[in-house]
Amino acid sequence: MRDVPTTQMKVIEAIRNGLDVAMDLDPHLICYGLGIDDPKRIFGSTVGLAEKFGNGRVFDVPTSEAAMTGIAVGAALRGVRSVTVHQRLDFFFLAMDQLINNVAKWHFMFGGQRSVPIVIRLILGRGWGQGPTHSQSVHSWFAHIPGLKVVMPTNAADAKGLLLSAIFDPNPVLFLEHRWLHEAVSDVPSGDYRVPLGQARIVSEGGDVTIVAMSFLVPEAIRAAGLLARHGVGCNIIDLRTIRPLDWDTVSAGILKTGRLLALDSGLPICSVASEIVAFASERHFQSLKSAPRRLTMPDHPEPTSFGLTRGLHPSAESIADTVCEMLGLPHRFAPDPNAGPHDVPGAWFKGPF
């Protein structure tokens, strides 16, 4: 990076900052969503925007996800970009027709005459009994649909940089924020800082195994790498950042580098992004693989609510490290940190209920 000043920020502040910068750059950009100007401001991500840009550009909406998604399409056709937000991805399921049939296909089905440059922020829930209908991460569905771009930031700088790229991309972008990453802090460049869509980030460059991850599983993979380093195992961690288009070059290089692939996925196993990455490795790099590629995902059932049923439900640093050891034929297994807090909260900052 050149001489851009940086500031330490939480992910949620970086998103706010990105929206602010984008709204300054594009005088027609609008932001809307249920609760966008309420006292909680979408977990703080829209603080001050309604005051600065006015109700014409930052406004609350009815509880109408389907219509508000199609309305974003129409506004975009008329030259008005938008960032809409849903406090849980699960609420956005009501808008699937608009998303799949209109948002994703408008450019294609009219022969490329009109594009739909919109961003839809979707917040992924986890823990505190979010349960079957407040915790779903279906990035793989979205990645399945040509015409959509799908972004999953893991740190504050990327959150801002990817958001700005998403907003000014000529295509629709789904921006999936993990609730447990909202408070993660990192240095964020000021101003119009962009991280290109479709470029993965190499988090660490170990030589024994390549771990491909997204969203909240990136910090888990980093923790796993710490556990494994004590046993002399080096992890090459790739943070996908964008799920579609996926950065196959970086994934390829990672596979070739270590010959071992562990694909993590914060979603369900069947037809997951991890499945796709393992398929890619098998098709393209079969000869280079030293062991069978592996996946670690959510289990193949809905997320239960009970505290008694969610322990060990998600891939964790320990289960990642265990899997890596299995792949390497090492005997080590890792027990959860006995001093860790309750398994269903990201830290003391999270007070529930959502």
Place this chain on the structure above:
Amino acid sequence: MNTQLPNDPSLRLVREMLRIRMVEEAIAREYPKGEMRCPTHLSVGQEAVAVGTAAALERTDPAVSTHRAHAHYLAKGGDLKRLLAELFGKEAGCARGRGGSMHLIDLDVGFEGSTAIVGSTLPVGVGLALGIRVRAEAAVACIFLGDGAMEEGVFYESANFAVVRKLPALFICENNSYSVYSPLTKRQPHGRQIHDVVRALGLTTAAHDGNDVFGVAAAVKTAVQAIRDGGSPVFLEFSTYRHLEHCGPYPDDNLGYRPEKDVAAWKARDPIVQAQERLRDHPGFSGEVIERWRSEIAAEIDGAFAFARTAPWPDPSTRAEYVYA
């Protein structure tokens, strides 16, 4: 703990509202301990709609509800111990700990389910009404919804189908003027009456004070009778107000999102206080009766909390169960 419920219907209504209030307040009191680990939407202030409605329904009339369902579940006769056990995430919970506060069910009393996605039980309720019609039964399907839910397209699709097939569906809309922190004034045009919109769809509609339990009970009774007599589906809108935050155990009027004078006016019209005043000269009603109810209910609640707290967790090895029948 099988206490004698009053025979007098008016007294029953008040006792049931008091019971629900005390349950919700107990949940609010205990919630900060961190044992009930799920998003929880309390009904304090809105008890009259639930109680008045349930009083006019038969146990065999199915009901569906929303994220804010404790009062509906309890008023319909749902088991208190199993409600609390569900909030505690225990196997003895009404959904075996799988669903939490937002997914309640008690089939013994016709409570078919509440769900967490706004509007998602509306068509399910209409489907219950369709089932009743196909099987030529006499029941009425009761569908609880909030003011926010009528902003979802699925509301119109569901209501339209109920009308076109003249199904035995009863929509009970609790209009508390807010969807989370967003007031109706930001979501719907000034001067709009929800029931007017719905009337245009072809349902029989009426609007009533949702904090007057006797009025609610009378209105629902009339509606249920009309539906049972073969009339059109009915939509009743009840204005009411939530006393606590949208989700969670605390008051939140420090945030200033609701006009102070509205909050004060609605709290002055607390459904339980109002009902007690109305019953002042009613035979069999007195301050002592209330106190007796309070101690009976407190004992019931203590017992239910003790049950929920000590009930076993679900066995983690059963985590993948129930995905398929």
